[in-house]
Amino acid sequence: MSILGWYVVCCMGGMILITGANGNVGTELVRRLHSLRIDFRAAYHSTERAARARAAGIDSTVIDYADSGSLDDAMRGIEKLFLVCPAGPDLPAYEANAVNAAIRAGGVKQIVKCSVWDAETEAFTIARIHRQSEKTIEYSGIPFTHLRPNSYMQNFVNYFADPIRSYGVFQIPGRDSRCSFVDVRDVARVAATVLLSTDRLDRAYALSGPEALTYGQVALKLSNVLGRKISYRDIPDEEFRNVTASHGGSSWLADAMIELYHYTIAGHGADLSSSVQEILGQPPTSFDQFARDYIGAFRATKPRVSA
Ligand SMILES: NC(=O)c1ccc[n+]([C@@H]2O[C@H](COP(=O)([O-])OP(=O)(O)OC[C@H]3O[C@@H](n4cnc5c(N)ncnc54)[C@H](OP(=O)(O)O)[C@@H]3O)[C@@H](O)[C@H]2O)c1
Incomplete structure (x- = not known):
């Protein structure tokens, strides 16, 4: 968008509410709208995080999706809603609950929902819960934009940076599947663009990166950037269940993730979407670029203890 375009948008007013403000996409979206001096409110789940954001000059509030009162408070004066909820x-x-609060608030003119890749197929549990929610939004009568990102590149930071740093390995029951991983920063840029425009209503966009990679290729790319060998270990589903449980993940999440891995192994995660290019006017971020930008998260900070 041109500088004039941003200026016009800024003058349009219209407060945006960003849920999941400390989450993957939410953090990047807050950063982006803050740097553009756009009028927005950041909704945190944690009181401490909201207080910290407030101290940094960000209009912040605390919500719990189970607490309609908190959602009513957060929606006051809102014209656009970015909706993200944990799987x-x-x-x-x-x-x-959030959609009903938006209806009660009265002035909400658009809901931008963070959905999931292939939600429309309802072929796996995570797709089904997202499609159910997409339908709730569609039936609400509030104009919507569904963003359906593929698996995030940043998952390698959030879930695998520790074993990569310590042992040079990440473990996934991914077999030799290929996935068109997308960079969270691109998802946030797309969300910002969609929230700040009026011409992408009642549409759904699949969001992918520029290439479909196997986990072996991901390991090679990380090795090249880090200058040391990083390996991918394909693990049985049962081992993934145990690892998830040992990190406090629910059995629901473990089963849903295994289902998603099987969907990807069947070849459904490798398609490339042109939506990032179309909406942003520039190609999606490559995995190589992502790895270079996040190199600090993967670098061993202390000498590894040999067995
Ligand atoms: N990760 C991926 O690769 C990926 C790809 C495509 C789609 N998605 C979808 O994106 C969504 C978010 O997943 P994510 O992994 O990126 O998570 P995330 O956005 O990083 O984290 C979820 C956010 O929701 C907040 N939250 C948790 N419980 C809440 C509650 N009861 N009320 C209000 N806010 C609450 C969390 O705050 P606290 O941290 O303070 O609790 C956090 O900010 C999921 O629906 C997932 O299916 C994820």
């Missing part, structure tokens, strides 16, 4: 069995009910 879980409660997602349809939680997001319905």
